[in-house]
Each structure stands twice: as structure tokens, then as C-alpha cells.
Amino acid sequence: MTVDIRTPLRHLLSLEGLSAETLNGLMDRAQEFVDGKYLYQPLQGVGVCTLFFEPSTRTRLSFQLAAQQLGAEVLNFEAANSSTTKGETAADTFRNIEAMGVRGFVIRHREDGCAQALANIAGPQTAIINAGDGCSNHPTQGLLDMLTLRQAKGHDFSGMRIALVGDIAHSRVARSDLHALRALGATDVRICGPRTLLPMDDAILDGFTVTHDLDAALDGVDAVMMLRLQRERMEEGLVESLKDYHEQYGLTAKRLAYARPDAVVLHPGPINRGVEITDEVADGPQALILRQVANGVAMRSAVMEALLTKPLAVH
Amino acid sequence: MTVDIRTPLRHLLSLEGLSAETLNGLMDRAQEFVDGKYLYQPLQGVGVCTLFFEPSTRTRLSFQLAAQQLGAEVLNFEAANSSTTKGETAADTFRNIEAMGVRGFVIRHREDGCAQALANIAGPQTAIINAGDGCSNHPTQGLLDMLTLRQAKGHDFSGMRIALVGDIAHSRVARSDLHALRALGATDVRICGPRTLLPMDDAILDGFTVTHDLDAALDGVDAVMMLRLQRERMEEGLVESLKDYHEQYGLTAKRLAYARPDAVVLHPGPINRGVEITDEVADGPQALILRQVANGVAMRSAVMEALLTKPLAVH
Amino acid sequence: MTVDIRTPLRHLLSLEGLSAETLNGLMDRAQEFVDGKYLYQPLQGVGVCTLFFEPSTRTRLSFQLAAQQLGAEVLNFEAANSSTTKGETAADTFRNIEAMGVRGFVIRHREDGCAQALANIAGPQTAIINAGDGCSNHPTQGLLDMLTLRQAKGHDFSGMRIALVGDIAHSRVARSDLHALRALGATDVRICGPRTLLPMDDAILDGFTVTHDLDAALDGVDAVMMLRLQRERMEEGLVESLKDYHEQYGLTAKRLAYARPDAVVLHPGPINRGVEITDEVADGPQALILRQVANGVAMRSAVMEALLTKPLAVH
Missing domain, CATH: 3.40.50.1370 (Aspartate/ornithine carbamoyltransferase)
Structure with missing residues (x-):
């Protein structure tokens, strides 16, 4: 075996x-x-x-x-x-x-x-x-994310709609997730984040959707994969403020309503509560964050x- | 069992x-x-x-x-x-x-x-x-202190005379010891320390004796439980100086003579040698400090x- | 046994x-x-x-x-x-x-x-x-050095020619090696380093050769035991510069040619590459540094x- x-x-x-x-x-x-x-x-x-x-x-x-x-x-x-x-x-x-x-x-x-x-x-x-x-x-984070998706949504990734949200440019988690999603046959993957935090000319995005509009990215998805915002992005001038980031790219209960009612939420941790995700979502029934662990x-x-x-x- | x-x-x-x-x-x-x-x-x-x-x-x-x-x-x-x-x-x-x-x-x-x-x-x-x-x-410190007393003085705490000396106000060890001593039936417990380091209105002292006179506290006791003096008490102005503290509340061989000849000495460690306890006592035959460990x-x-x-x- | x-x-x-x-x-x-x-x-x-x-x-x-x-x-x-x-x-x-x-x-x-x-x-x-x-x-470093020599050169230390090179004065490794070499019967031991880093009046050197000339020390030896140069020797004024030290006491491939062709090189690690030893020697076929580990x-x-x-x- x-x-x-x-x-x-x-x-x-x-x-x-x-x-x-x-x-x-x-x-x-x-x-x-x-x-x-x-x-x-x-x-x-x-x-x-x-x-x-x-x-x-x-x-x-x-x-x-x-x-x-x-x-x-x-x-x-x-x-x-x-x-x-x-x-x-x-x-x-x-x-x-x-x-x-x-x-x-x-x-x-x-x-x-x-x-x-x-x-x-x-x-x-x-x-x-x-x-x-x-x-x-x-890579082990990518694998555990896929296992978590598989447990929640079944073994067929080709039919899954997935939003990947946040600081894609600096995220090793995002890269590993994208490699795995592609290999497993996912096609409807929406990559979402501010312009300053998206890689521009990366083959890793090929065939996936890139958007700066979180509401559009979340529309009807089966899973939302949130990324951690490193505080140093502020110091580097890539993000104006945590408040600003939260308003545009933070996952709130209201925003999560754009996804399917049975959509699941992943986050690699540690979470910045009130920045990329609210307490309500992080501790809510759709979050699989501790199952990921x-x-x-x-x-x-x-x-x-x-x-x-x-x-x-x-x- | x-x-x-x-x-x-x-x-x-x-x-x-x-x-x-x-x-x-x-x-x-x-x-x-x-x-x-x-x-x-x-x-x-x-x-x-x-x-x-x-x-x-x-x-x-x-x-x-x-x-x-x-x-x-x-x-x-x-x-x-x-x-x-x-x-x-x-x-x-x-x-x-x-x-x-x-x-x-x-x-x-x-x-x-x-x-x-x-x-x-x-x-x-x-x-x-x-x-x-x-x-x-x-709590485990309180339990190990009780075990140490029991080994030395038997299972009947009601007849034991015990002095608890030092910075009671800030000591989690003191609180756990007092809860345990009360539950085990000890009644002659003398709580001793400077006014600045004794809790004033704490139910935990009920029924026990409170004194600022170390010699009186030690008189005829079966066990002396010393507490560690945290250095920050000086910075906070609660203790004038280590020398001063030692003179009034340090356990010396001379002072220990007020206790019963077979009295035992406990300390949760790490000890401040020359502050709350002298080398002579800490390393002497009545000390059970390493047995506590x-x-x-x-x-x-x-x-x-x-x-x-x-x-x-x-x- | x-x-x-x-x-x-x-x-x-x-x-x-x-x-x-x-x-x-x-x-x-x-x-x-x-x-x-x-x-x-x-x-x-x-x-x-x-x-x-x-x-x-x-x-x-x-x-x-x-x-x-x-x-x-x-x-x-x-x-x-x-x-x-x-x-x-x-x-x-x-x-x-x-x-x-x-x-x-x-x-x-x-x-x-x-x-x-x-x-x-x-x-x-x-x-x-x-x-x-x-x-x-x-002592365990001395023992492992002897084991490494024994594996490479056999159990008879009396016929071994050995150079011990570097900061002898401050080296606990050197002292342990010298005690062991003496006990095991080694006689041709050449101790080499700058005047500032050699102990002057130490019984540990008795019967061994002391020299400040690395080429002479290496001549025909079976083993070269290098020592680590602590950076603080510079601050203490005992060594002028790393470059200077390397020129006089660094083991290079060129210098190693003075030793026997089958000579082995030991170093207790961590090595200062380019100071007491070059990459070429440290990573070369004569080095037993990882076998020591x-x-x-x-x-x-x-x-x-x-x-x-x-x-x-x-x-």
C-alpha cells in the first residue's frame, strides 16, 4: 500500500x-x-x-x-x-x-x-x-491544506471553487497551495490581494484568475484560503495600514456570505485577529483552522x- | 486504590x-x-x-x-x-x-x-x-510542601505548629500552602512578614495568626516555611534593602533556635542566600529544601x- | 570485557x-x-x-x-x-x-x-x-581525537608524528589532546603557534617540541591537529589580524604538502574557513573533521x- x-x-x-x-x-x-x-x-x-x-x-x-x-x-x-x-x-x-x-x-x-x-x-x-x-x-503546509480541503469537499478538486486571499507575493504557503491545487486538477482558483502584494509575472498564476476585488473572488466559492499578513509589509510601504487592509481584504462574516453556505475557511496561522480575519469567522463553524493544525x-x-x-x- | x-x-x-x-x-x-x-x-x-x-x-x-x-x-x-x-x-x-x-x-x-x-x-x-x-x-508546590511536612512530621496536621515567613502578599506558593494547610486541618499557622508584604484583607488569613515579629512566629514551631524575596520588591519600594530585610526576616541559625530542636525548614527555591536564609541554615541538617525538590x-x-x-x- | x-x-x-x-x-x-x-x-x-x-x-x-x-x-x-x-x-x-x-x-x-x-x-x-x-x-574531545587518530593510523602512538597547531594557550582541546597523547605513548608531538598563543611555563609541553614555524612543524607528520582561533584573540591584541594569522598559521594545501602524503587533518570545529584552515583542506580527502563528529x-x-x-x- x-x-x-x-x-x-x-x-x-x-x-x-x-x-x-x-x-x-x-x-x-x-x-x-x-x-x-x-x-x-x-x-x-x-x-x-x-x-x-x-x-x-x-x-x-x-x-x-x-x-x-x-x-x-x-x-x-x-x-x-x-x-x-x-x-x-x-x-x-x-x-x-x-x-x-x-x-x-x-x-x-x-x-x-x-x-x-x-x-x-x-x-x-x-x-x-x-x-x-x-x-x-x-510543502507540508500545502499538503495539509489539501488534506483539509479533501476531508471537507471530497477527492475531486476539478469541481472545487477556491479563493486564495492575501499577501500572495511573499507567501510560501500560497506557492505550495497553488502547486498542489494545479497538480490535483483544480481549475477555478481565484487569487485575490492588493496590487502591491500580488506577483506580476509569475507562471504560478497561469490559468488561474487574478483579482483585486474580494467580493468577486468569494462569489460562490467552496473554500476560502486566507493568508497571514506579515506586519513588515506596513514598514515596507506595501500596505497603508492594518485598518485599511482589513477593510479591503479582511474576511468578515458579511463578506463570507458571498461564498456558498457550506464554504469552508482555511488559514495557516498564526492568525492576526481583526486584520485578515475577524474573530467571528475565525471562531465560527465554517473555519477549519484547528483541523488544519x-x-x-x-x-x-x-x-x-x-x-x-x-x-x-x-x- | x-x-x-x-x-x-x-x-x-x-x-x-x-x-x-x-x-x-x-x-x-x-x-x-x-x-x-x-x-x-x-x-x-x-x-x-x-x-x-x-x-x-x-x-x-x-x-x-x-x-x-x-x-x-x-x-x-x-x-x-x-x-x-x-x-x-x-x-x-x-x-x-x-x-x-x-x-x-x-x-x-x-x-x-x-x-x-x-x-x-x-x-x-x-x-x-x-x-x-x-x-x-x-498548586503542585503546595502539594509537595505538604508531602514534605507529612514525611517529616506525620499525617496529623492538626497538631502542627507552622511558621510561614516572608513576602506573603506576592507569593503564589504561600497561597497554595495556606489552602492546603487549612484543608488538612492545621490550626497553629503563624504568618509573618513586613507590613508591606502582608495582604491586609484576605480571607486566606482567617483563623491563622498574623505577626510582624519573626522571633514570636518561630517560638516552638515544628516547621518553618520560608518564602523567596523577589528583588523587584526593592524597586517597588516595599522593602528598604536586602540587608534590612535580612536583619528582620532572614532565617539565621540563632533565630532558628526559637523553634523546636527537631523543627524542619522548607523553602521553594531558588534561595537568595544571605537574604531570606543564611548558608548555615540552608545547608544545615534541619533544611529539607532538596527533599522538596x-x-x-x-x-x-x-x-x-x-x-x-x-x-x-x-x- | x-x-x-x-x-x-x-x-x-x-x-x-x-x-x-x-x-x-x-x-x-x-x-x-x-x-x-x-x-x-x-x-x-x-x-x-x-x-x-x-x-x-x-x-x-x-x-x-x-x-x-x-x-x-x-x-x-x-x-x-x-x-x-x-x-x-x-x-x-x-x-x-x-x-x-x-x-x-x-x-x-x-x-x-x-x-x-x-x-x-x-x-x-x-x-x-x-x-x-x-x-x-x-576530555571527551581528547578521547574522540585519539579514536580518530587510532582509526587512521593504528593503535601504536609511539611511532606517530603529530603537529598540534594554533591557539594552544587558550585551548581546552589542546590540553586534553596533550594529556592523552602522552598517556598513549606519543613522543614526536610538535606544538606550533604564535608566541602570544603558546603557554610559556607549562608542564604540559614537557618532552614535546615547541615551535613557531608551521612548515617545520608539518615536516613529515602523520597527523595535523588544528585548533580553532577564537575571534576574541584579536580584540585582546594577541593576534594582529585574521589575514596575518592565516598567512602564518593557516593550513593550506600547499603547506599540507610538507606532511606525509597520507597525513590526516583533524579540527574540533566549528571551523573558521579561510582563517586556520582553507576550504580546500577542510573539504579535502585528508580531512577527518566529520569523522571526528x-x-x-x-x-x-x-x-x-x-x-x-x-x-x-x-x-
Whole structure:
């Protein structure tokens, strides 16, 4: 059953280029974990290191829990508290921990391409999981979002109407979601945000709708995927004020009424209450935000199992 | 044997209102852990998160060790290193980690009522343990203090003479001790400290003796429970100087001679040597300070077992 | 087999005074771990605390992994995040965690003698491992360096020609290496560095060669052991500039040609690329830097097993 999902994946750096079959295989396995089927601990004796050059406690905890539930030994490394302050490069830090015998690395970094760069120098036994780098990729977030949509709206993405709203330009979540939605066959995807926060000439938008009008984007959709607004967008002059942003792009109960009555709302967290989403919506019956979190642990377990266990014949 | 202690407790937020039976049940079980009876790991597969919005490494380690010895998966979350810096509320952080499947939460917070507030929104499978909030409650410290007294002076608290000395007004330890002493039947409790550090109109003092004279408070007691003097009391003008405080309220060997020869000395730690207690007393034969620490791990194991294991019939 | 190595060691504070038999016994056991013989988990239920008063993430991770692979419960304590900020002494912090039932302590401290001081007050069940203090001792680094040499050049140290290059005066690694090399019978050891970074009147140099000429030191050696140059040596005026230091004492491919063609290069890490060593050498075929890291985990497992397990007859 699980053999086919292991075959193609050595690392998980991006969802770009992954087939629907691979994505669905990982989601099927994660669903088994959601359903409570942790029947064994395949990663006993395997070292997994969360190597975070940018702080993100919740993402780290999610990966840590996923790894521990599979029986792995988890090491946490945060750059701020580490010898990178002694001037060591990320590559040397990685090579060093790899040399200790650690086989799985969960990488978070401010800069695009860091996970790929480490994968390029990784040994044959090592698997890299990108836990978010720069504005490019956050593949496990994309996967858990798809799993959440699938649970709510079924396995056929081709008929789904989806709005993706907010700071698309700087969002690694948006990019990973869009790669996955395309691979899974979604066609009615409306990408919505202010002009300053939309990428202009990005192939990732091809075939999808781009709009600056939130009401139009929400019209009749099955799912609204909200993005987090980073406060630094204000300092950079890309957004005038939080109040202004909320008025134009904040998801309120009134606005959500444009969507289908059974539409669901996703958000990768942490949420800025009163900015991109109101309390009423975030805590309302259509929000799946905490289900996303629960799916996150299961999805990360599925990914680590796929990358770090050998086919049984090898044992 | 252990069934009766589980019944009433869903969370452990305060010792206020707990019966002598409940307190003694928890202490009986902790005593078994002290005696080395960790025969099984009832929390295998259970996630426990230490969620500390105020740093306290020693308290965290004690809970972590207690949970690990029961087989739990422990996650540590310190607010200073976390996404609460991204503006997320304590409630959202809690809900998020709860959604990951974590069932036990050990909460530390500067503000009164935080543990209660999180208990109010917790799901039915979740148990909250207050590891100290504001000036109000630190229930496991109260329990471990009672266990330490019981080991030294027997199970009958009604005949015990006890002095509680120091910054009562700001001490969550003092409040938890007083709730427990009252429930266990202690009547001769002398509460001693400078006027500026005693609560004036607090029901918690009812029936106990309040005095500003340390020598009188110590006269013939079986146990002296010292409190830590926080340095910020100086900045707030509540204490003139450390030297001054030590002269009036510091426990010296000379002063301890007012107590019974077999009197014991407790302190929740970390101690300010030369301020509220001298080296001679802190390291002397009457001090039980390190036994309190040892009891702390056992007590916390007993509490977590009580809150997080199901009655056997459910299995 | 392993009985004899356990007998003499209560703590591991320094390599000074340890016999060749003890050193080889520990190395033999570490080699078994390198060869994958983690057949059992002898430290199950044993608490091990990394108590670091100076940050060193990689050393901490190495000890943590070594302890976890033996089945220990590992607690990490970093002074910067801890109650030592509340004014508690290192001794009180240690006694406190010891009272929680933790039996193994891995100590790192800026000041010479800290590990010894804690060993002096440790209880009979407690073992202290010095993970580096001041400029004096880093015994597990010395041991892993010897293991790495032994793997590359055989068990007979008496015929080995070895250059030890860099900031000898401030290096705890150098001291531990020199103690071990002497005990294992090495005689042709050339100690090389600028006048400002060589200890003048130290018995540790007795019988070894001291030189300020790197080319002479490297002539025909079997192994080059490089040391890290701490940046603060510049601020202290002991080194003029990094460029200057590199020109005189940096190991380049050109300079390495003075050594034997099969000479190996060691460095304790983290490396200052382009200062004490060039990329070409650090990443070249003669460098064993990552093998040192791998040996480190095995060596620390061997040490913890030796200190924390009882002879079988006791069980």
C-alpha cells in the first residue's frame, strides 16, 4: 500500500512537479494517522533534527510531535541559540549534525533555496524536509491544506471553487497551495490581494484568475484560503495600514456570505485577529483552522515515514 | 486504590476547595513514586506540553522529568522564543497546540487567572495543570510542601505548629500552602512578614495568626516555611534593602533556635542566600529544601497520572 | 570485557592522570558503537542533564544523541534561559537538578574548575562529565581525537608524528589532546603557534617540541591537529589580524604538502574557513573533521555507559 508513495521521494523540498498520485498517496497515509492508525514506530533509533534558522515554534512542535509519535529521536536546533553565532555557515552546521548520524532534517530558513542547497550536499542516507524557506515553498503546509480541503469537499478538486486571499507575493504557503491545487486538477482558483502584494509575472498564476476585488473572488466559492499578513509589509510601504487592509481584504462574516453556505475557511496561522480575519469567522463553524493544525501532525508523520523508512525488503 | 483520587479532578488550577481526601490521595500516590514504584508508563503516547509564558527552568524540568518517567511525549514551549512574538494570544497558542493532539498542559504565566482562562476553553480530553500564575496559585508546590511536612512530621496536621515567613502578599506558593494547610486541618499557622508584604484583607488569613515579629512566629514551631524575596520588591519600594530585610526576616541559625530542636525548614527555591536564609541554615541538617525538590517530581507525576489516565475499566 | 573500564572512573573531569589502559578501554567500547553495536539501552530510566553555562549547541546535541541512544531521559539546561538569572549559584542549580533524581551531568562552563567543583559536592550516585571548562579540559574531545587518530593510523602512538597547531594557550582541546597523547605513548608531538598563543611555563609541553614555524612543524607528520582561533584573540591584541594569522598559521594545501602524503587533518570545529584552515583542506580527502563528529557521539556513549551503568553483578 505505502510502497508506491515512497518510491519517487528522496527529499521534500517543494510541491512543484509532484504528481497527483504522489500527493494523494501522502494524503491517504496521513488520513490513516488522523484516524488513529499509529500501529507501530518505524523510526525507532532514527535521529531527526529540526534545524530552524528562523524561529517558528508551532511548526517546530508539529514536526517534533510527528517524529516522536513515529519513535524517532528528535533534536532541536535553533540558530539564534547556536554556534552559527560563531560564524559557522548553515552548510557546516548541517554537515556536522549529519555526521552525528542524524538522518532526517526539517529545515526552516529566511532565504529561498536553503533546503535545496542542503539537499545538494546531503549524504545518500539523509532526507531533507523543507519547513518553509523564503517566499518560495512550504510543502507540508500545502499538503495539509489539501488534506483539509479533501476531508471537507471530497477527492475531486476539478469541481472545487477556491479563493486564495492575501499577501500572495511573499507567501510560501500560497506557492505550495497553488502547486498542489494545479497538480490535483483544480481549475477555478481565484487569487485575490492588493496590487502591491500580488506577483506580476509569475507562471504560478497561469490559468488561474487574478483579482483585486474580494467580493468577486468569494462569489460562490467552496473554500476560502486566507493568508497571514506579515506586519513588515506596513514598514515596507506595501500596505497603508492594518485598518485599511482589513477593510479591503479582511474576511468578515458579511463578506463570507458571498461564498456558498457550506464554504469552508482555511488559514495557516498564526492568525492576526481583526486584520485578515475577524474573530467571528475565525471562531465560527465554517473555519477549519484547528483541523488544519491536527492534519499538520498527521501529514508530517506521513512525509517522514515516506522519506525515512526503507521498503520492508531491505530490512 | 488510585481510583478515588482521579474522580474529582479534571484540571489542577488551585488547591482552594480541594478536600483533605483528595490532597491525601495525591500525596499517597506521590509517596509511592518517591519509594520507587514507577512500575509502568501509563502516559505512553500521550503528549504533554509545558507552556511557559514566564521563564522558570527548574519548574519546567521537574514537570518534564515527571512526565517523561510516566512515558509521555514532552514538548517545551517558552513564550520568549515563540510565535507569541508574532502577536498571537495565549489562547490561540494553547488552542493550536491542543489541536496537535497534546492532552496535558503545564501552564506558567505572570498574570493571575491564566490557567483558569485556558481551562475554560479546553476540550473535554485536555487537562490543565497550573504551574504558577500571578500571585495566586502554584498548586503542585503546595502539594509537595505538604508531602514534605507529612514525611517529616506525620499525617496529623492538626497538631502542627507552622511558621510561614516572608513576602506573603506576592507569593503564589504561600497561597497554595495556606489552602492546603487549612484543608488538612492545621490550626497553629503563624504568618509573618513586613507590613508591606502582608495582604491586609484576605480571607486566606482567617483563623491563622498574623505577626510582624519573626522571633514570636518561630517560638516552638515544628516547621518553618520560608518564602523567596523577589528583588523587584526593592524597586517597588516595599522593602528598604536586602540587608534590612535580612536583619528582620532572614532565617539565621540563632533565630532558628526559637523553634523546636527537631523543627524542619522548607523553602521553594531558588534561595537568595544571605537574604531570606543564611548558608548555615540552608545547608544545615534541619533544611529539607532538596527533599522538596525530589518530592516535586513525584508529586507532579502523581498529578499528571491522576489527570491524564483513564480509569482502568475504560481501557 | 567492559568491566575493567568502569572500575576506576567515577567522573570524567580531565584526561590528566588516566592510564593508557583506561583510555584504550573507552576507545574500544566507542569503536563498538561506531560499528553499530547499540544492542541494548542500558540507561533506560536514567536522567541525564546537559548543564551548559556557556552556549555550545553542537556539543550539547552530540551528548544528547549519545544519551538518548542509550535510552536515557535527557534534560537540557542552558544558563542564559534559566533561573541563574535569578541570582542562583551554579552549585545550587546543580544540587537542585540532582535532587530531582538526575544521575548524569554534562557540564560546560566558561571558568576553569567548574566541573571539578560540582564533582566535589555531588552525591554518591552522580556522575559528572566535563564538556569543556575554561582553558583547561575537554576530555571527551581528547578521547574522540585519539579514536580518530587510532582509526587512521593504528593503535601504536609511539611511532606517530603529530603537529598540534594554533591557539594552544587558550585551548581546552589542546590540553586534553596533550594529556592523552602522552598517556598513549606519543613522543614526536610538535606544538606550533604564535608566541602570544603558546603557554610559556607549562608542564604540559614537557618532552614535546615547541615551535613557531608551521612548515617545520608539518615536516613529515602523520597527523595535523588544528585548533580553532577564537575571534576574541584579536580584540585582546594577541593576534594582529585574521589575514596575518592565516598567512602564518593557516593550513593550506600547499603547506599540507610538507606532511606525509597520507597525513590526516583533524579540527574540533566549528571551523573558521579561510582563517586556520582553507576550504580546500577542510573539504579535502585528508580531512577527518566529520569523522571526528561521528566518533564524538560514539565516544560520549562509551563514557556515559562507563560512568552510569553498574557492573552486572550489582543488578
